[in-house]
Amino acid sequence: MKILLLGDSLFARYEGLEEPHINFSLKKILSGVKIQNLAQSGDNSFDLLEKLQKKQISGANLVFVWIGANDLATHKQVFLGEFQDNLRNIAKLLLKQYNSSQIIFLGPAPVDESKQVTRTNRLVNYYSEIIEKVAKEFSFDFISMQEVFRQSSYPVEQILKGLQDDGLHFGSLGYEVLAKALTKKIKTKF
Incomplete structure (x- = not known):
């Protein structure tokens, strides 16, 4: 099975490992999974849209798109209407x-x-509401990471503690929680 990961630093971060931490965490759970991780730190929905316009990305069994953390940042905010338009265009591509x-x-x-x-x-x-709305519009599955983190047996503040410790970028515990959520979705598909 091959999965494609598209997004920002939350998919791209190594957190001290030799590869993106999410790749490492998924391989621990799913033996034999092949992961193409094209996530890029700092990317927002405009960046992902541009990437998809320039490059055809095919061959995966599943595609996970995790974008928005940089779009919502107040110092470089992409307004909700633009964000929604970008997501729709990403979906179409x-x-x-x-x-x-x-x-x-x-x-x-x-x-x-x-x-x-x-x-x-x-x-x-x-x-998150905009992402869920666009996912429903295009009949895509949606994972609420707010719910995933809140339903974890760990406090959210503990999950969000990583090397950077900035309240956004998480460490091994966060990637374990994320990998379990992705694996749960993968297992419903296969």
Whole structure:
């Protein structure tokens, strides 16, 4: 099985490992999984849209799209209407290579507001609602990372603690929680 990961630093971060931490965490759970991780730190929905316009990305069984953490950041915010338009255009481009049952959108994860100065959970809610709306519009699956983190047996603040410890970028515990959520979705598909 091959999965494609598209998004920002939350998919791209190594957190001290030799590969993106999410790749490592998924391989621990799913033996034999092949992962193409094209996530790029700092990317927002405009960046992902541009990437998909320039490069055809095919051959995966499932595509996970996790974008929004940079779109909602107040110092470089992409307004909700533009964000929604970008997501729709991203969806249309992906549908040229994949069918709707192969595409999964993720909503932004919660942030620790005591450490995060440019993102709030209120904004996370707004942007997550837009992602869920577009996912439903295109018959894509949607994973609410807010729910995933909140339903974990660990406190959200503990999940959000990583090397950077900025209330946004998480470490091994967060990647374990994320990998379990992705694996659960993968197992419903196969």
